[in-house]
Each structure stands twice: as C-alpha cells, then as structure tokens.
Amino acid sequence: MGISLDGLASGLDTTALISSIIQAEAIPQTLLKNKSYDVQSMVSALQGLNSKVAALATQATAAAKPGALDLFSATTSSDKVVATATAAAKAGSIDFQVNKLAQTQVTVTDKVVGWPYTTMTINSGGQTYTITPLTSSLDDVVNSVNAAGAGVTASKVSVGGGEFRLQFSATKSGAAGAFTISDAGTTFTDVKTAQDAEIALWPGTTAAQTVKSSTNTFTDLLPGVSITAKEVTPAPVTLTVSRDDAGITKLASDLVDGANGIFALVASKAAVSTSTTTSGTTTSAGVFAGDSTVRSVNQSILSAASLPVGTPPRSPSEIGISITKTGTMEFDATKFAAALAADPAGTAAKVQEIAGRIATAATTASDKYTGTLTTTITGQQSEVRDLADRISDWDTRLASRKATLERTYSGLEVALSNMNAQKTWLTSQLAGLSSGSSSS
Structure with missing residues (x-):
C-alpha cells in the first residue's frame, strides 16, 4: 500500500504529482x-x-x-384434395375420384356401473388377447385394456345418472386397425367401422383402378407427389404437376x-x-x-x-x-x-x-x-493476444514505477521534515545565544 505524505513538509500535492508522472509515462500503454x-x-x-x-x-x-432447379409444384382441381410435391416430383397429371375416407374403428358398450365379468377377449391384427381386470372397477378395466398392447385403447365415458359406457378405439387408422371384442353378458356396438380410404384412378373408364390407404393420404401417387383427401368427391379430380416457376x-x-x-x-x-x-x-x-x-x-x-x-x-x-x-x-x-x-x-x-x-x-x-x-481473423486474434500481453507488462511496469516514486517522494518529505526540524533547533539555539549576550 502506498504512503501518502502530501504536504507534510513541502506543502506539495505529491499524490497528484505522482499521478501526473504515471499518466505521462503510460502514454505508450494507452x-x-x-x-x-x-x-x-x-x-x-x-x-x-x-x-x-x-x-x-x-x-x-x-x-x-x-x-436443384428441377422444381415442380402440384395442384388439384378440387379444394377437397390437397397435393404436396417433393424434390423428386416430375411433370405430369392424372384423374382420380375419392370414394371413401379412412376411418378408425370405435366400439362402445351398453350403460354399465361396474364390470361384472372376469375376462375380456380382443381380436386385433390377427392375434387374440385375453384381458383379466384386477377388479370389477371400470377404471381397472380401462387400465387393463390400455396396458395389454392389443391395438385398442379404452376410455370411461359418463352418460349421466351415475352410469357409464366404455369406449374402445383402434390405435391404427383404416382396415388394418379393425378389431372384435367380446365379454359374456356385455353388448358391444360399432359406432364407427374400420375403413381404408379409397380413390379410383381414371374413373369412368375401362382402365379404372381402386387404390387404398389406411390414412387419407396417398403417397407417391405420381413420382414425388402425395395427395390428402379431406372429403369424398362426387366428380373426378385432376392432379397436375408442373414446373414451379415461382x-x-x-x-x-x-x-x-x-x-x-x-x-x-x-x-x-x-x-x-x-x-x-x-x-x-x-x-x-x-x-x-x-x-x-x-x-x-x-x-x-x-x-x-x-x-x-x-x-x-x-x-x-x-x-x-x-x-x-x-x-x-x-x-x-x-x-x-x-x-x-x-x-x-x-x-x-x-x-x-x-x-x-x-x-x-x-x-x-x-x-x-x-x-x-478465416486466416485474416486468426492473424488478427493472435495480434489481440500479443497486445494484451504487452498491456499487462505495462501494468506491472507502471505499478513498479509508481511504488518507486511514492518511496522517493516519501523519503524527500521525511528528509525535508528533518531539515525543517534541524532549522528550528538551530534557530532556537542562535536565539538563545543572542539573548545571553544581551543580558551580559
């Protein structure tokens, strides 16, 4: 820590003086x-x-x-069908008609309060699953069905008066998700049957052909082009793929x-x-x-x-x-x-x-x-690091210089103070001698 002796003997602001010297000597660092x-x-x-x-x-x-510039866009003549083109699309067109939309099977039970039976059989995807709920609780039935991996999910639906109906839904869309479910004494009703979407290509001609999809989307109907049907179309729809000038x-x-x-x-x-x-x-x-x-x-x-x-x-x-x-x-x-x-x-x-x-x-x-x-940036970054090192060296040099100046000025103040004290003593001694001569 520096020693501050401002004005002790000389009356000078040595702190400000040292600061000015350091500021001048720091110009190269600046x-x-x-x-x-x-x-x-x-x-x-x-x-x-x-x-x-x-x-x-x-x-x-x-x-x-x-x-990269072989870009094509796909459009249809009906707002009931949306077309999508990928990078693989090529120019072309085709007529088709949407006859069916895909459906996911939904089956419900009659109204029930509890589940009075011990087992349930679900046939799905060519396999048979036997499900045994832990209790007659409808929640247990739902949980057991959902945990069975039978391609069916169950839900408990409140129908009022404290009564419920269980709803069973296929996990797959279309005919592939079809299932049957049975349990002695319980009636099951299909409220929505499993159904594939169907389109007829070249409708109304002897070349007409039906194409099915488990969803309402038909991929690669033409190379790189898919269509998604939103409604059944009563009349033929034309799909057109053309160069995407835009x-x-x-x-x-x-x-x-x-x-x-x-x-x-x-x-x-x-x-x-x-x-x-x-x-x-x-x-x-x-x-x-x-x-x-x-x-x-x-x-x-x-x-x-x-x-x-x-x-x-x-x-x-x-x-x-x-x-x-x-x-x-x-x-x-x-x-x-x-x-x-x-x-x-x-x-x-x-x-x-x-x-x-x-x-x-x-x-x-x-x-x-x-x-x-990149190489220019690398070179400039190297220069920044070099400058940082040189600036840091100057910090050390200036700190040392400041400490030296503080010691020097502090020493000068002490020396000057001693000289002033000696002057005062000598003055007093001379004054004493003069007084003694006068009295003689």
Missing part, C-alpha cells in the same frame, strides 16, 4: 490499448462478414447442385439477395463519415476502409455474379441478373420470368453456373481452415 480496441473491432466485423459469406457459400452450393424465380432472387447482403455489409463498414461539432469537423472511416482482404472478397463475389455465362458467353442481364452503378446486383423478376418461359433449361443452367461461381468465391473466402477471411 496507445497499445487503443490499437487493441481497433483490432478487436476489426475482428468482430470480419467475423460478421465471414458468417454472411459462409451462409452465401452454403446457399450457392445448394443452388449449383444438379437438379420457386425457381425465388431461388435465383434469393441468390442475388445473398450476394447483395455481402456488398451492403462491406459498404456500410467501409464508408467514410463526417461530423461537425463546436470544436471542428471530424472525418472517420469505417473499419473495412482500405482493407485489401475485404476488398478482394467483395470483388470476387461481384465478379462471380456478374461475369458472362453460357456458351457462347452472354451477359447475365439477359436473364434479369445485372450489376448496378453502385457495385451491387439487381434482379429483374419480369425479365427472368420471360427468359424462363422461353428457355427453361438454358435459363436454369445459367443460374446454376452463376451459383457455382459464387459458391467457389464464397467458399474460398470463408472456408473454416483455409479461407482468406
């Missing part, structure tokens, strides 16, 4: 701290950019894969948006701003201003998105993808739609060529091992 802050800001900005570039690399790589357009548009996201981020962090205050005008540059690595990454992605495509090479602007005066990309949906309609395969090929180039440029920059941004 410069290191400022540099460390700047480097850390750069690291943070580069990490944000790298994340965006990596996301673009993933997006572009997916778009460049064979068949999906293809969105993929191309999203690719351009992804690249523009990179350009916008770089531009915002490289911008030079000017601010005016009472003390004058200050100009400051963004963290990316003048950085060659960032400039190179930005240019490589811009070139990948805007250079000619196809054979012979043609400008991407012919399919609605063009470069602007500000160095960003622009997507013209109307022009793209016209190109897609005129030449679907050629337009898709051009988009995939652009996607492939963007994927290469973005991966080169963001690869987690060898990416130019």
Whole structure:
C-alpha cells in the first residue's frame, strides 16, 4: 500500500504529482490499448462478414447442385384434395375420384356401473388377447385394456345418472386397425367401422383402378407427389404437376439477395463519415476502409455474379441478373420470368453456373481452415493476444514505477521534515545565544 505524505513538509500535492508522472509515462500503454480496441473491432466485423459469406457459400452450393432447379409444384382441381410435391416430383397429371375416407374403428358398450365379468377377449391384427381386470372397477378395466398392447385403447365415458359406457378405439387408422371384442353378458356396438380410404384412378373408364390407404393420404401417387383427401368427391379430380416457376424465380432472387447482403455489409463498414461539432469537423472511416482482404472478397463475389455465362458467353442481364452503378446486383423478376418461359433449361443452367461461381468465391473466402477471411481473423486474434500481453507488462511496469516514486517522494518529505526540524533547533539555539549576550 502506498504512503501518502502530501504536504507534510513541502506543502506539495505529491499524490497528484505522482499521478501526473504515471499518466505521462503510460502514454505508450494507452496507445497499445487503443490499437487493441481497433483490432478487436476489426475482428468482430470480419467475423460478421465471414458468417454472411459462409451462409452465401452454403446457399450457392445448394443452388449449383444438379437438379436443384428441377422444381415442380402440384395442384388439384378440387379444394377437397390437397397435393404436396417433393424434390423428386416430375411433370405430369392424372384423374382420380375419392370414394371413401379412412376411418378408425370405435366400439362402445351398453350403460354399465361396474364390470361384472372376469375376462375380456380382443381380436386385433390377427392375434387374440385375453384381458383379466384386477377388479370389477371400470377404471381397472380401462387400465387393463390400455396396458395389454392389443391395438385398442379404452376410455370411461359418463352418460349421466351415475352410469357409464366404455369406449374402445383402434390405435391404427383404416382396415388394418379393425378389431372384435367380446365379454359374456356385455353388448358391444360399432359406432364407427374400420375403413381404408379409397380413390379410383381414371374413373369412368375401362382402365379404372381402386387404390387404398389406411390414412387419407396417398403417397407417391405420381413420382414425388402425395395427395390428402379431406372429403369424398362426387366428380373426378385432376392432379397436375408442373414446373414451379415461382420457386425457381425465388431461388435465383434469393441468390442475388445473398450476394447483395455481402456488398451492403462491406459498404456500410467501409464508408467514410463526417461530423461537425463546436470544436471542428471530424472525418472517420469505417473499419473495412482500405482493407485489401475485404476488398478482394467483395470483388470476387461481384465478379462471380456478374461475369458472362453460357456458351457462347452472354451477359447475365439477359436473364434479369445485372450489376448496378453502385457495385451491387439487381434482379429483374419480369425479365427472368420471360427468359424462363422461353428457355427453361438454358435459363436454369445459367443460374446454376452463376451459383457455382459464387459458391467457389464464397467458399474460398470463408472456408473454416483455409479461407482468406478465416486466416485474416486468426492473424488478427493472435495480434489481440500479443497486445494484451504487452498491456499487462505495462501494468506491472507502471505499478513498479509508481511504488518507486511514492518511496522517493516519501523519503524527500521525511528528509525535508528533518531539515525543517534541524532549522528550528538551530534557530532556537542562535536565539538563545543572542539573548545571553544581551543580558551580559
């Protein structure tokens, strides 16, 4: 702990004096701290950019894969049937009619208060299950059935007057869940029979064929296409699978948006701003201003998105993808739609060529091992650690310097105090001698 002797002998504020000396000698450390802050800001900005570039690399790589633009959508001519297409879908159409919806069997008992019998037999899925409740309690019956794994669940339903009916439901939908249940002296009524959904393909023709499903969904009715029936249809329904122009357009548009996201981020962090205050005008540059690595990454992605495509090479602007005066990309949906309609395969090929180039440029920059941004970030992080060590060394050096100054000034105060005491003593002695001479 430092010794404070402010003004003891000299009247000086030695604490403030030492603080001023340390502050002056700490200027090199302050410069290191400022540099460390700047480097850390750069690291943070580069990490944000790298994340965006990596996301673009993933997006572009997916778009460049064979068949990525072979997108199809499925629709039906009736709101009673919903169609869903997967990536395996191909163009085509088929007529069908929904004749039945799937049902899950539900069977109930007459009204009962207790269960007077000891065993119950359930036939389900080709197997016979004999169930023996622990007691005549309806709750025990329900628990025993539910624990039997017989493909049936039981519930106790209150019907008023202290009476109940037991409901038994199949655990599987459709005919596969059908069951029979019996117990001497008890009547069981099927309130809903087990039934598969049925559709008739090519209805009204000699080629008509019935297809069944345990649910209301028929998978792969056409390759990669499923339908789900919500109601029976009194008239034939047409399922149509066609090229998904909206999906293809969105993929191309999203690719351009992804690249523009990179350009916008770089531009915002490289911008030079000017601010005016009472003390004058200050100009400051963004963290990316003048950085060659960032400039190179930005240019490589811009070139990948805007250079000619196809054979012979043609400008991407012919399919609605063009470069602007500000160095960003622009997507013209109307022009793209016209190109897609005129030449679907050629337009898709051009988009995939652009996607492939963007994927290469973005991966080169963001690869987690060898990416130019990645290695730059690693180097900057190493510099931050080095600066932190140097700043810490300065803390030790300045603490030692402060302790030395405190000892020095404390020693000076003590010495000065001793001198003042000696002066006082000498003054008093001289005064005594003078007084003695006078009295003689």
